[in-house]
Each structure stands twice: as C-alpha cells, then as structure tokens.
Amino acid sequence: MAEKVIYAMYDDDDVLKDGAKMLVAKGVKVSEVFSPFPIHGIDPIIGVKNTRLGIAAFLFGITGTFLATYGMRFFMITDWPINIGGKPNGTYLENMLAFIPVTFEFTVLCAAHGMAITYLLRNKMVPGMPAQNPDPRTTDDKFVIELRASENAQFSVDELLSMLKQTGIIEIDQKEIN
Amino acid sequence: MHKEAAIREPLVLGHKSYHDVTEDVCKPIEDKAPRMWYILFGIALVIGLYGVGCIAYLLGTGIGVWGLNKTVGWAWDITNFVWWVGIGHAGTLISAVLLLFRQKWRMAINRSAEAMTIFAVFMAGTFPLIHMGRLWLGYWVLPLPNQFGSLWVNFNSPLLWDVFAISTYLSVSLIFWYIGLIPDFATIRDRAKRPIPKKMYSILSFGWSGRAKHWNRFELVSLVLAGVATPLVFSVHSIVSFDFATSVIPGWHTTIFPPYFVAGAVFSGFAMVQTLMLVMRKAMGLEAYIHVKHVEYMNIVIMVTGSIVGVAYLTELFVSWYSGVEYEQYAFINRATGPYWWAYASMMTCNVVSPQLMWFKKLRRSLMFTFIISIVVNIGMWFERYVIIVTSLHRDYLPSSWTMHFPSHIDIGVYVGTIGLFFVFFLLFARFFPVLALNEVKTILKSSGESYKNAPDHGHHAHGHASHDDHTEENTNSNNQ
Numbered sequence: 001m002a003e004k005v006i007y008a009m010y011d012d013d014d015v016l017k018d019g020a021k022m023l024v025a026k027g028v029k030v031s032e033v034f035s036p037f038p039i040h041g042i043d044p045i046i047g048v049k050n051t052r053l054g055i056a057a058f059l060f061g062i063t064g065t066f067l068a069t070y071g072m073r074f075f076m077i078t079d080w081p082i083n084i085g086g087k088p089n090g091t092y093l094e095n096m097l098a099f100i101p102v103t104f105e106f107t108v109l110c111a112a113h114g115m116a117i118t119y120l121l122r123n124k125m126v127p128g129m130p131a132q133n134p135d136p137r138t139t140d141d142k143f144v145i146e147l148r149a150s151e152n153a154q155f156s157v158d159e160l161l162s163m164l165k166q167t168g169i170i171e172i173d174q175k176e177i178n
Numbered sequence: 179m180h181k182e183a184a185i186r187e188p189l190v191l192g193h194k195s196y197h198d199v200t201e202d203v204c205k206p207i208e209d210k211a212p213r214m215w216y217i218l219f220g221i222a223l224v225i226g227l228y229g230v231g232c233i234a235y236l237l238g239t240g241i242g243v244w245g246l247n248k249t250v251g252w253a254w255d256i257t258n259f260v261w262w263v264g265i266g267h268a269g270t271l272i273s274a275v276l277l278l279f280r281q282k283w284r285m286a287i288n289r290s291a292e293a294m295t296i297f298a299v300f301m302a303g304t305f306p307l308i309h310m311g312r313l314w315l316g317y318w319v320l321p322l323p324n325q326f327g328s329l330w331v332n333f334n335s336p337l338l339w340d341v342f343a344i345s346t347y348l349s350v351s352l353i354f355w356y357i358g359l360i361p362d363f364a365t366i367r368d369r370a371k372r373p374i375p376k377k378m379y380s381i382l383s384f385g386w387s388g389r390a391k392h393w394n395r396f397e398l399v400s401l402v403l404a405g406v407a408t409p410l411v412f413s414v415h416s417i418v419s420f421d422f423a424t425s426v427i428p429g430w431h432t433t434i435f436p437p438y439f440v441a442g443a444v445f446s447g448f449a450m451v452q453t454l455m456l457v458m459r460k461a462m463g464l465e466a467y468i469h470v471k472h473v474e475y476m477n478i479v480i481m482v483t484g485s486i487v488g489v490a491y492l493t494e495l496f497v498s499w500y501s502g503v504e505y506e507q508y509a510f511i512n513r514a515t516g517p518y519w520w521a522y523a524s525m526m527t528c529n530v531v532s533p534q535l536m537w538f539k540k541l542r543r544s545l546m547f548t549f550i551i552s553i554v555v556n557i558g559m560w561f562e563r564y565v566i567i568v569t570s571l572h573r574d575y576l577p578s579s580w581t582m583h584f585p586s587h588i589d590i591g592v593y594v595g596t597i598g599l600f601f602v603f604f605l606l607f608a609r610f611f612p613v614l615a616l617n618e619v620k621t622i623l624k625s626s627g628e629s630y631k632n633a634p635d636h637g638h639h640a641h642g643h644a645s646h647d648d649h650t651e652e653n654t655n656s657n658n659q
Binding site for chain 2: 036136
C-alpha cells in the first residue's frame with residue numbers, strides 16, 4: 001500500500017532540533033531525521049533508543065579471549081608442548097604470562113571486527129547499496145525531517161504541513177512510497 | 179551545545195559554513211589533479227618500483243644480497259621495520275586517544291594521519307615478510323595445522339606476538355579509518371556528476387543514509403573502537419620492543435624498552451604527520467582547517483615525547499653503569515664512543531636536542547622550522563633503531579668475530595623503495611579520498627569555528643548563514659578578546 005511521506009528540509013541543525021521538539025510536543029511522531037553529521041541531542045527528542053552495539057562488542061571481545069585461551073592451551077600445552085630452555089610448560093597457568101599478549105590482541109581483533117561487521121549489517125550497509133538518503137543535499141549542509149502519514153493518523157496531511165511550516169523549514173516535499 | 183572559551187584559538191579559520199567545508203574538501207578530488215601531483219606521483223612511483231625490483235632480486239637470490247654477516251645478523255631490515263611501525267603510531271593515537279580525551283583539534287588531521295598509519299604499517303610488514311626469503315610461505319606464521327606433524331607456531335616467542343600485534347593493529351586501524359570514511363564518501367557520492375566516479379563512490383559509501391539512528395550507532399562504534407584501539411596503540415610497540423628486550427644481548431635486554439619505544443614511536447609518528455600535513459594543507463588549500471594552532475599542538479606532543487625519549491637514553495646509560503655488569507657497560511661505552519659514535523651522536527642531536535627547541539613559542543609556531551624539525555626527528559629515529567640494533571650486535575662476546583655492518587645497494591634500494599611506495603599510496607589517497615573528516619569537522623564548526631565562536635550570541639538561528647555575516651562586526655569582535 002502506498003504511503004504518504006513528508007520531507008521537511010532545514011539548513012541548520014539547531015533549527016531542526018527546535019522544530020522537532022515543537023512537533024513532538026504537539027504529539028507528532030517524527031519517523032526519521034537525515035543529517036550530514038550527528039546532531040547531538042536529537043535522539044531523545046525523536047525517540048531514537050541508544051544502540052546496543054557496545055554490548056555486542058563486549059560479547060565479541062569475550063569470545064576472542066576465550067578462543068585465544070583455549071587455542072593456546074591446546075597448541076602449547078595439550079597437543080605439542082615445546083621445551084624452551086627448560087621453562088615450565090606442564091600446565092596453562094605455568095605458561096600463562098607468555099600468552100597474555102596474544103590473548104589481548106585477539107580479544108581486540110574479535111571485538112573490533114565483530115562490532116564493525118554488526119554495525120554494517122544493522123545499518124544495511126554493504127558495498128554497492130543504493131543511497132538511502134531522500135535528498136543528495138543531506139550529506140552536504142541540509143537536514144531533513146521525515147514524517148509518515150500512517151504514523152500520524154490523528155492529523156491530516158494539511159495539518160502536518162502547516163505545523164512544519166512554523167518550524168523554519170526551507171523546503172517541503174511529499175512522496176508516495178510503497 | 180558545548181561552548182568554548184573565547185580566548186581559545188578557533189580551530190576553523192574564516193567564515194566557513196557547512197557547505198564551505200564540503201566544498202573545500204571535495205574540490206581537490208573533483209577537479210583535475212594539478213601538474214605537481216603528477217610530478218610527485220611519477221617520482222614516487224619510480225622510486226617505489228626500484229624498491230620492488232630490489233625486493234624481486236632479493237627473493238630470487240636470497241638474503242645474502244643484504245649486507246648482513248655472521249656477527250650482525252639483523253640490521254637494516256629490522257631497523258626499517260621498527261622505524262615504519264613507529265611512524266605508524268601517530269594515526270591511531272590521534273584518532274583514538276585524542277577522541278577519548280575529546281580533543282577537537284584531532285578532527286582536522288585524523289583522516290590523513292590514519293591513512294599515513296596504514297600505509298606505514300604496510301611498509302613495515304614488508305620487511306619481516308621478505309626477510310623470510312620465501313615470501314609465498316608467509317602464511318606459516320599463522321597457527322595452521324600443517325603436513326609436518328602438528329608442531330604449532332611458538333606462542334612463547336615475541337616474534338609471534340608481533341605477528342598478532344601488527345596484523346591486529348593494521349586491520350583495526352583500517353576498519354576504524356573506513357568507518358569514518360563512509361559518511362564522507364557518501365558526501366562525494368551525492369555531489370558526483372560524472373557516472374564513473376558516482377558509481378565508484380556509491381560502492382565505497384555502502385549506501386550511507388545519515389539517519390539519526392545510524393549516526394547514533396556511528397558515534398558509539400567510533401567511541402568503542404577508540405577504546406579498544408587505545409591499548410592497542412601502546413601494546414604494538416611494546417611488543418615490538420619485546421623482540422629485543424626478551425633477548426640476552428647486552429644493550430637489548432632492558433626493562434625500559436616498552437615505554438621508551440612507545441614514546442619514540444609517537445615522537446616519530448607525529449613528526450611524519452607534520453611533514454605530510456604541512457605540504458598537504460598548502461597543496462590542497464586546507465590552511466583554514468589545519469593551521470598554526472594544530473601544528474603547535476602537534477609540536478607540543480613532539481616535545482613531550484622527545485623529552486621522554488631523552489630521559490630514557492640517559493636512564494639507559496645510568497642503569498648500564500649502575501648494573502655493574504661489564505658487558506652491559508661496554509655495550510653502552512661502545513655505542514657512544516666506538517666506531518658507530520657518529521650514529522649515536524646523530525641520534526642524540528636529532529632526538530634529544532632538536533625537540534627541546536619547541537619550548538620557544540616562536541619556533542613551535544613557525545611552519546618552516548616545524549617542517550625541518552619533523553624531518554630531522556625522523557632521521558634521528560631511524561638512527562636510534564640502527565644504533566640499538568647494530569651497535570649491540572657488531573661487537574659480541576667473542577672479539578675475534580667483531581666486525582662492522584655495511585649496507586649493500588639492495589639494503590638501500592629496498593629501504594628507499596618503501597619510502598617511494600609509501601608516497602605512492604599517500605598521493606593516491608590525497609587524490610581520491612576526502613583528506614579531512616569533513617562531516618566531523620562540521621560538528622565542531624559552531625563551537626570552534628572562527629565566525630561562530632566569536633559572533634555575538636543573538637540566537638543560533640542567525641549562525642546558519644555565517645558566510646553572510648558582516649565582516650566588520652566580526653573584526654571588532656576578534657579585537658575585543
């Protein structure tokens with residue numbers, strides 16, 4: 001089903017923030033904001049929850065720590081202990097000091113790569129994806145608020161447009177999307 | 179919004195609007211390359227290809243073509259390796275450590291410093307790989323089951339820790355860099371007119387949207403990557419120093435090595451950033467974004483790390499005397515007064531004396547002086563590694579095997595070649611990639627941009643048109659400070 005979407009364009013991040021605050025106070029649901037750089041403080045206004053990627057990174061890191069520990073225990077203790085100058089190599093604990101650098105590096109490797117891949121997939125970003133922003137100027141110096149008619153059923157489209165017009169917009173655009 | 183003190187120097191000079199930032203950074207990419215770029219690229223390519231030729235000859239003939247001998251079994255190869263890894267420390271330090279400390283001046287330089295880092299680590303990685311002689315068996319350093327029985331690589335060895343440290347450092351720096359690049363590639367994509375660049379930047383930008391949610395994730399990913407990259411920066415050169423510190427060679431087995439190497443790495447890395455940045459800002463017209471204040475901040479880092487390195491040199495001398503170990507004492511007397519005294523003297527002059535000149539405000543704010551010192555520092559840091567490595571080896575326990583090390587022309591060719599290749603990569607980067615984190619710079623424009631910062635506070639709405647601001651009003655304001 002086709003849906004009516006309104007794009008309101010601003011040329012300043014603070015104007016957009018004030019505008020969004022005003023709209024939300026009136027009960028309008030702002031479905032999306034597009035901007036060339038992060039607008040600090042916009043997330044709580046339009047109800048964007050904080051990302052949980054940090055937790056994901058921690059879990060990836062822990063996985064790395066575990067894999068490195070398990071791997072080195074197997075390689076150096078169980079499978080083929082190497083006698084280096086008669087240093088103790090009977091148990092993992094006796095040899096652990098030598099394993100700390102690699103454990104650390106592998107933890108960082110897993111945390112960083114795991115998080116980066118999750119980030120790209122959650123954003124639906126892979127090489128060759130078509131641009132997802134509504135207007136090419138939103139990666140330069142313009143800021144866009146997106147309103148969806150279906151999410152604001154209590155207002156008519158004209159009401160939404162007149163509310164937007166009070167917020168210092170520079171352009172307004174309507175689209176039908178599927 | 180975060181407010182800054184008025185007396186703090188602005189980080190973005192002039193009357194820049196958001197659009198001006200985009201314009202200034204994207205213009206050099208969209209325009210035709212200047213003639214100078216082709217000349218420099220040509221020179222770098224020729225030198226780089228000569229290096230590749232030397233490497234091919236080395237691989238075809240064997241390590242014997244280097245100037246190594248029975249006593250000095252490690253010389254230019256490992257010197258160059260440590261030198262390049264050290265240079266590769268500035269980028270991630272700037273982007274990670276300075277991000278955690280919320281230093282806004284990093285934003286003008288982090289992109290190109292990180293690029294520099296990545297290319298420097300490429301060059302560093304070349305040396306251990308070609309030192310293997312059989313480059314195509316390089317994967318043997320990984321813990322893979324093999325056909326010779328299940329003997330694994332030795333996880334007790336610092337050389338193997340190096341494998342993990344360098345590859346982690348390289349790949350984490352690469353993703354840190356690339357994640358920051360994606361929104362800027364999107365900016366170029368949306369501006370591109372010709373079909374082929376549009377297609378290319380469209381692929382590179384991964385379909386970036388600029389949604390609030392995506393920016394929220396972006397900021398957290400940058401912060402967490404900075405958090406994990408910070409200990410990584412310090413670990414990499416610590417582990418490189420373990421290559422020496424865990425050995426039993428007098429002059430090498432000192433516990434001071436890890437912090438001393440890390441300080442030296444930051445020192446040389448910032449010097450390389452200065453060398454590149456001073457040329458780049460001029461050539462690409464970015465003087466408003468990378469200006470004297472940025473240079474001064476970096477010079478202060480150079481001064482501090484240079485002083486740490488100086489203290490480390492003196493501590494080493496003191497400890498060798500205090501240890502009471504004859505061999506240890508001789509290693510240092512030989513370093514300073516033996517046949518390699520000239521290398522030791524250049525190291526001391528370049529690394530200890532020259533950064534102390536940065537105490538003078540006039541000097542550290544002088545671009546020409548900074549440029550010269552930045553090159554002097556990197557020469558000094560090369561000599562530091564050469565002094566540590568060669569002077570500790572060339573007179574070993576057996577006086578009959580005492581000898582000198584003379585580099586062969588292949589030694590020199592490979593080294594100079596890596597410098598050429600480094601510049602090939604860097605010039606390509608400067609030509610096709612946004613050299614400034616342009617979208618991040620926009621976030622500091624209102625708090626640290628000259629025209630916003632010192633404008634009278636008549637509501638931020640008027641600030642959106644900074645470029646139209648009245649110039650006289652602006653001038654009176656800066657005079658009032």
